[in-house]
Amino acid sequence: MKSFIECSACMIRQSLEILNKHSTSNEQKSDILKLVLKALSETTITSINPPQLTNKVHSILKQELHIQDFYSEEKKESNKEALRLESFLNQLIASADNPLLTAAKLAIAGNVIDHGALASFDLNETISTVLEDHFAIDHFDRFEELVSKPNRILYLGDNAGEIVFDKTFISLLLKQHQTVIYAVKSAPVLNDVLLEDAKETGLAAMIPVIESGSTTAGTEPSEMNAEFRNYYTNSDLIIAKGLGNFETLYGLNDRKNKFFLFKVKCPHLGKYLNLSMKDIVFLEETF
Template structure:
């Protein structure tokens, strides 16, 4: 999915949050913001790249301007600590639910809203809402059944992580899957810090390596997505040779949906969080998404629908 007009204010909002966390004075803040608008948002190819790539360019500008590599680190660590303290509570919730696999899938999807591109600046997600949100989350059960069918025939799965605290709920999903199916699980994290996304240090701190083989995607640069040609050979081999790939989040959806090849073994799990996604999926904001791109032609059709609706 390429950059759309509605992506621009969203990315600028993220950039303002990152600059504020750098504690610049007002004059430097405005200078940096003008620089992003003039040097990042006004390039000739801005409409020919994905929003994740545009976010990467903005983050590299912030890094060069402030000298800070990970402007969202403090906020991420606070959110992670809060989520980790609640893991036993959520494990019990899954265990006591009528359908633990469906519940853990919905939890993993709804945790996708723990996102610096959605939250206001450096604000925190309110975890006390998550169970009520899960109970009311609209999710197409027909697509979920296809997801379940693929799981039931898979011997190896790989999950591509997104936001850091979200990956704790992915860990609960992996734990639950393994209770139902004898699968080998791998988990791919960001190679470099970007936004509040999961890194190798985060994953090891969470104990994700106790339920899955954890590797980084190998991508050099703060890209909040997955571009296969930029991934390491190890990550690409896992992607293509695993029986099933579960891709979390909007950034990896937007980048992988641009790959000119069918991916029938790949399922995308995310929340519909913006107008661009709403147009693409034909779903309202706030609905959970399980999406499978069976063919490259389907991607082209849905891109045309998106263009026509903007």
């Protein structure tokens, strides 16, 4: 999916947030901001996808600030906060009428933890509302049917913190005789999950966790490493979490049984998909 011209505003917002957090002086902020603006002015924003655009901007910020991971503290904090909720999440799932549906909805609720799209969020409020919500795009029945038999599932992670919500979903999938491999990013970008997040949250002790090769806030096909590509091609089912994975992998028509689970966190994407802000989506790519 290509970027909207409105993505430029988000890029500036993200850059300012990072500069205000990590810059040493106003002069440095101003100089680096100029470089970001120049790069954006030389980019046909609508010709690349949003994670590619983010990467272009963040590469400059990383290089100029000599920092590779702008959200390392926030990620640790998100993981801790989510881990404190883990037993509560498992209880909600265990006591649900449809545990699989509840686990899936909670995994999507976790998608609200995002320093790329939103500056602030209320996790507890999101959990309670998401359980009441219906999917705005609802291909859950088809997913439920598929997982009634054992599958090898490739699960594409999105953000730190959210990974704990993925973990509770995955726990249930394992109980339902699914085999799950979890994929993380290969380099820090925004608050996207890395191998260390899978370790910190205990997910890596539960199932195999691999790096996708992608260094963008999505899963860039050209960056996929051989191991990941093998799983991507040969797994029975793919669960792709979050907007970044949707923006990079939806519409490729490259394989069947690919499900996108996310919360609409951008008004422009919402408009594009004819959805509202905060809608939750359980979408299968069909072709």
